[in-house]
Amino acid sequence: MAERTVAPRFPIVAWLERRTRRQVIIAAAIITLYLLWKTAAASAGLLLDRWWFDATTSAPVWRVTNVAQMQLAAGAFVLSFTILGGSIAIVLRTARRSVGPQHRALSWYHARMGPASNWLLVAIGAYAVWQITRTAPSLWQEWMLFLHGRNLGVEVPGVGGDLGTYLFSLPFRQAFSDFIRQLLAFAMLLAGAGHLLSGSLRLTRGVRSRRAAVTHLAVLGGLLLLAQVAHLAFVQQQALALTTGGGFVGAGWTQLNVIAPMLWLAVLAALVAIAALIRAVVVRRWRLAVIATGVFICVQVVGVVLLPLAVDRLVVAPAKGERQMTVYGRHLDATRAAYRLDQVSTSTMRVSDGVDALPSVAADVVDRTPLFDTATMAGPLQVLAGTPGTRITQVDLGRYEIDGIERPMLVAARQPDRAGLPARGWVQEHLVYTHGDGVVVVPADVVDADGRPDMTQTADAADHDPVSYFGEGLDRWWVVVDTRREQQGGSAYSGDAGLDVGSLWHRAVAATALGDAQLLLSAELTDESQLLYRRGLRDRLTALAPFLAWDSDPYPAVVDGRIMWIVDGYTTSATYPHSEYFGSSGLPADSDIAGRRLNYMRLAVRATVDATDGTTRLYRTSANGQDPILDMWDDLLPGLLEDAGAIPASVAAHLRYPKDLFIVQSSLLGRFHVTDAESLFNGSQSWTVSPAAASSVEDSQTAPSPPVFSFSTAASDEAAWSLTRPFNEGSSDNPGSARDELAAVLVAPNDGVAALSLVELDSADGRQLSSPRVAQSAIYADPDLARTISLLDANGSKVNFGPMTPHVLDGGLVWVRSVLVSGTGATSVPRLQSLVAVSRGVVGEGDSASNAVTAAVR
Numbered sequence: 135m136a137e138r139t140v141a142p143r144f145p146i147v148a149w150l151e152r153r154t155r156r157q158v159i160i161a162a163a164i165i166t167l168y169l170l171w172k173t174a175a176a177s178a179g180l181l182l183d184r185w186w187f188d189a190t191t192s193a194p195v196w197r198v199t200n201v202a203q204m205q206l207a208a209g210a211f212v213l214s215f216t217i218l219g220g221s222i223a224i225v226l227r228t229a230r231r232s233v234g235p236q237h238r239a240l241s242w243y244h245a246r247m248g249p250a251s252n253w254l255l256v257a258i259g260a261y262a263v264w265q266i267t268r269t270a271p272s273l274w275q276e277w278m279l280f281l282h283g284r285n286l287g288v289e290v291p292g293v294g295g296d297l298g299t300y301l302f303s304l305p306f307r308q309a310f311s312d313f314i315r316q317l318l319a320f321a322m323l324l325a326g327a328g329h330l331l332s333g334s335l336r337l338t339r340g341v342r343s344r345r346a347a348v349t350h351l352a353v354l355g356g357l358l359l360l361a362q363v364a365h366l367a368f369v370q371q372q373a374l375a376l377t378t379g380g381g382f383v384g385a386g387w388t389q390l391n392v393i394a395p396m397l398w399l400a401v402l403a404a405l406v407a408i409a410a411l412i413r414a415v416v417v418r419r420w421r422l423a424v425i426a427t428g429v430f431i432c433v434q435v436v437g438v439v440l441l442p443l444a445v446d447r448l449v450v451a452p453a454k455g456e457r458q459m460t461v462y463g464r465h466l467d468a469t470r471a472a473y474r475l476d477q478v479s480t481s482t483m484r485v486s487d488g489v490d491a492l493p494s495v496a497a498d499v500v501d502r503t504p505l506f507d508t509a510t511m512a513g514p515l516q517v518l519a520g521t522p523g524t525r526i527t528q529v530d531l532g533r534y535e536i537d538g539i540e541r542p543m544l545v546a547a548r549q550p551d552r553a554g555l556p557a558r559g560w561v562q563e564h565l566v567y568t569h570g571d572g573v574v575v576v577p578a579d580v581v582d583a584d585g586r587p588d589m590t591q592t593a594d595a596a597d598h599d600p601v602s603y604f605g606e607g608l609d610r611w612w613v614v615v616d617t618r619r620e621q622q623g624g625s626a627y628s629g630d631a632g633l634d635v636g637s638l639w640h641r642a643v644a645a646t647a648l649g650d651a652q653l654l655l656s657a658e659l660t661d662e663s664q665l666l667y668r669r670g671l672r673d674r675l676t677a678l679a680p681f682l683a684w685d686s687d688p689y690p691a692v693v694d695g696r697i698m699w700i701v702d703g704y705t706t707s708a709t710y711p712h713s714e715y716f717g718s719s720g721l722p723a724d725s726d727i728a729g730r731r732l733n734y735m736r737l738a739v740r741a742t743v744d745a746t747d748g749t750t751r752l753y754r755t756s757a758n759g760q761d762p763i764l765d766m767w768d769d770l771l772p773g774l775l776e777d778a779g780a781i782p783a784s785v786a787a788h789l790r791y792p793k794d795l796f797i798v799q800s801s802l803l804g805r806f807h808v809t810d811a812e813s814l815f816n817g818s819q820s821w822t823v824s825p826a827a828a829s830s831v832e833d834s835q836t837a838p839s840p841p842v843f844s845f846s847t848a849a850s851d852e853a854a855w856s857l858t859r860p861f862n863e864g865s866s867d868n869p870g871s872a873r874d875e876l877a878a879v880l881v882a883p884n885d886g887v888a889a890l891s892l893v894e895l896d897s898a899d900g901r902q903l904s905s906p907r908v909a910q911s912a913i914y915a916d917p918d919l920a921r922t923i924s925l926l927d928a929n930g931s932k933v934n935f936g937p938m939t940p941h942v943l944d945g946g947l948v949w950v951r952s953v954l955v956s957g958t959g960a961t962s963v964p965r966l967q968s969l970v971a972v973s974r975g976v977v978g979e980g981d982s983a984s985n986a987v988t989a990a991v992r
Contacts, residue, residue, distance in 0.1 A: 488974030489946030534593030572600025609670030629747025632664025
C-alpha cells in the first residue's frame with residue numbers, strides 16, 4: 135500500500151513554526167516595548183490635556199469626557215470579550231481532534247494549518263475586541279445624552295412619546311442596538327466558521343454535529359433574536375417618526391397603519407422563535423425552531439418591507455392628499471420649530487422694479503455698498519499689507535465707524551504662515567515665528583485714486599495690539615515662548631494660557647504627547663518656558679466644547695484695542711421627530727454642519743478667543759428652556775458657559791448673524807415659509823434661492839446666490855447692517871418650476887440676536903421683479919458697458935464683479951454692483967472701474983453707487 139502524503143504547511147505557518155525560542159522572546163519583547171510606548175504616549179496625551187483644561191477653564195470637561203469614554207471602553211471590552219472570547223473558547227473546547235477520511239478538504243486544511251488554525255481564530259477575536267474597545271469611546275456624547283437627558287413635557291404627535299426621548303435617549307439606543315446586533319452576528323459567523331473548520335459542525339447527511347457546537351450557535355442565534363426584539367420595540371418603533379420619503383419626514387399613513395403593527399407582529403414572531411430555539415436545545419429537535427425562525431424572517435421581509443411598498447403604491451399614492459395631509463402638517467410644524475423658522479418675522483412689501491429718482495436720504499446708504507467680494511480679497515490684501523512670516527488667508531466684512539459714520543470694512547488677520555517662513559527649522563517654527571502681526575482694516579465701500587482698496591483710511595477703533603498667538607489656521611501648530619531665542623519683533627507672551635514646560639518632567643510629558651523629541655532635548659528652553667497648545671480656533675473650541683458644531687467662518691474684530699476672534703457654535707440633532715433633514719447645500723466643504731446629518735439646529739453659543747493671550751469665553755445665546763440640548767450640557771459642565779447678558783457691549787457691537795445658520799435657514803425657508811399643510815403639499819408657494827449672478831465674464835456657474843452684507847432698508851425704514859439673500863419663484867426640488875422672477879428677500883439683522891425678517895415682494899407696477907441673473911443680463915446687454923467690458927477683459931487683464939446687492943429705495947428695487955479690473959497674475963490687485971446700477975432693466979454707470987443709480991433712472 136502506498137504511503138499517504140502529508141500536505142505541507144502553508145508558507146507563513148511553516149515560517150512561524152521554524153522560529154526559535156529566542157526569536158519568539160525577542161519578538162514578544164519588541165511587541166511589549168511598542169505597546170508600552172503607545173501606552174506612555176496615550177497617558178502623556180491625557181496628562182497634557184489635563185494641564186491644558188486646567189489652564190483654560192474651571193469646568194470639568196476633562197473629567198466628564200474621559201470618564202464617559204472610559205465607561206464606554208470598559209463596557210465595550212467586557213461585552214465583546216465575553217461574547218467573542220466565550221465563543222472562541224467554546225469552539226476550541228468542542229473541536230474534534232480528528233476527522234474522518236471522507237472529509238478530504240477538512241483533512242487537507244488541518245494538515246496545512248496545524249495549530250495555527252486555533253491561533254488564527256484567537257487572533258481574529260483579539261483584533262475584533264481591540265477595534266471595538268478602541269472605537270466605542272467615540273459615542274461618549276450619545277452616552278451622556280442618554281444618561282442625563284430628561285423628558286421635556288412635549289408629546290410627539292402620531293407615534294407618541296416625549297420629545298426628550300427622541301433628542302436624548304434615541305441616539306444612544308440606535309447606536310447600542312446596532313453595536314450589539316453586529317457583535318452577535320459576527321460572533322455567530324466566527325463561531326460557525328470555527329466549528330465547521332474544527333470538524334464539530336457537519337453539513338453532510340448521515341454525520342452528526344457535536345451537540346455543544348449546535349447548542350452554541352443556537353444560543354447565539356437566540357441572543358441575536360432577543361437583540362432584534364429590543365431593536366424593533368425600543369428603536370424602530372420610535373424611528374418611524376424619522377422616516378424619509380414621500381415628500382415629508384415622519385410617520386405617514388403607511389408607517390402608522392401598516393409598519394407599526396407589523397413591527398409588533400415581528401416582535402411576537404421573534405419571541406416565538408426564541409422559545410422554539412430554547413426547546414430545540416433541550417430536546418434536540420430543530421424542525422419547529424427552523425420553522426419559527428423562518429416565519430420571523432418572512433414577517434420582517436414581507437410585513438415590514440414588501441407590504442408597505444405595495445400599500446404606498448396601491449392605497450396611499452392614489453389618495454395622497456387625503457391620507458397624508460395630517461403628516462404634512464406635522465412635518466411643517468416640526469421643521470419650523472427645529473430650525474427656529476417659526477421665529478422668522480414675515481411681511482409683504484409692494485415694490486416696483488426700479489425707482490423714478492434716487493431719494494436724497496438714500497444716497498448715503500447706497501454709497502456704503504461693499505465693493506469687493508471677500509472670497510477674492512485675501513491675495514490682494516496680502517500684496518498691499520502683508521508682512522514677513524505672516525499670510526492673509528481669510529477676509530471678512532465688519533462694520534466700524536470712520537468720522538462717526540458706520541461703514542463696511544474689510545477685516546483680515548495676518549496669521550503666522552508656517553509654510554512661508556523666511557527660514558525653516560524647528561527653532562524657527564516653534565520658538566521664533568510664534569505669532570501674527572495684527573489685522574488689516576480697510577474700507578470696503580471706497581477706493582483710492584488708483585481704484586484700489588484705500589489703505590489710508592482707518593476706522594476710529596482700528597488701533598490694536600498686533601501680536602496674535604491664537605487664531606484661524608493655526609490648528610496643530612504649537613509654539614514655546616519665554617525661551618532663550620527671541621521671538622520675531624521682540625514680542626513676549628503675557629497671558630495665562632501657556633503650559634509650564636520649564637521642568638524636565640513637563641518637557642518629557644509634552645514631548646511624548648506631541649511626538650517631538652526636540653522639545654525634550656532642546657537647549658533653548660528655560661525654567662520659565664511655556665507651551666502654547668491648541669492655538670487654532672477649531673482645535674481650541676472643539677476640545678473645549680466638543681458637543682457643539684462650530685461655524686465655518688470665524689471672524690476677527692478689534693475690541694478695546696485687542697484682536698478678538700468671534701465664533702458661533704450650534705447644537706444639532708438628527709432625531710427631531712418629523713423634521714426635515716438638511717444636506718450640505720451652500721455650505722463650505724469643511725463646515726462642521728456640512729459633515730453632520732441633522733434635522734435640528736440652534737445657535738447655542740457665541741465664543742470669543744483673545745488673539746493675544748488666548749482667553750476663551752463661551753456665552754449662551756438663549757435662556758434656559760429654549761435649547762434643551764444646551765441646557766443639559768450646561769448642567770453637566772458648570773462654569774463652561776456664561777449667560778448671554780455677560781457678553782461685553784464692545785464685543786456685541788461686532789456680532790453678526792451666524793453665517794452657516796443663515797444658509798441653512800434660508801435654504802429651508804424656500805419651502806417651509808408657508809404655515810399650512812395644504813400649501814406645503816401643493817408646493818404652489820415654493821421658492822428657491824435665486825441663482826447667483828456671474829462673478830466674472832467667464833463665469834457660468836448656477837450655484838445659489840451667496841448671502842450679501844449691506845446696509846439694508848428691506849426690513850425696516852432705517853438702514854441696518856444686514857445679511858440678505860434673495861428668492862426666486864419656483865421649487866428647488868424641481869428646477870423646471872423655477873422662474874427668474876424675484877419673489878422675496880430674507881434679511882438677517884446683525885444687531886444682537888434679532889430674528890430673521892422674510893419680506894415677500896409684490897410688484898407695484900405689474901413688472902416682474904428682476905432677479906440677480908436678470909440684472910446681470912441687463913449689464914451685459916448695455917452697449918456702452920459691454921464694449922468697455924470687452925476691451926478690459928483681454929490682453930492680460932480680466933473683469934470681475936463685486937457682490938450683487940439689492941436696495942429697496944422709496945418703494946423701488948435697485949441692484950448695485952461694482953465692476954473690477956485686475957491682472958491675471960497671482961499678485962494682482964483689483965481696481966474699481968465703475969459702479970453699475972440696474973433699475974427697470976436700465977443700467978446706469980458712475981464713480982459711486984449713488985451716481986450709478988441716478989444715471990439708471992434718468
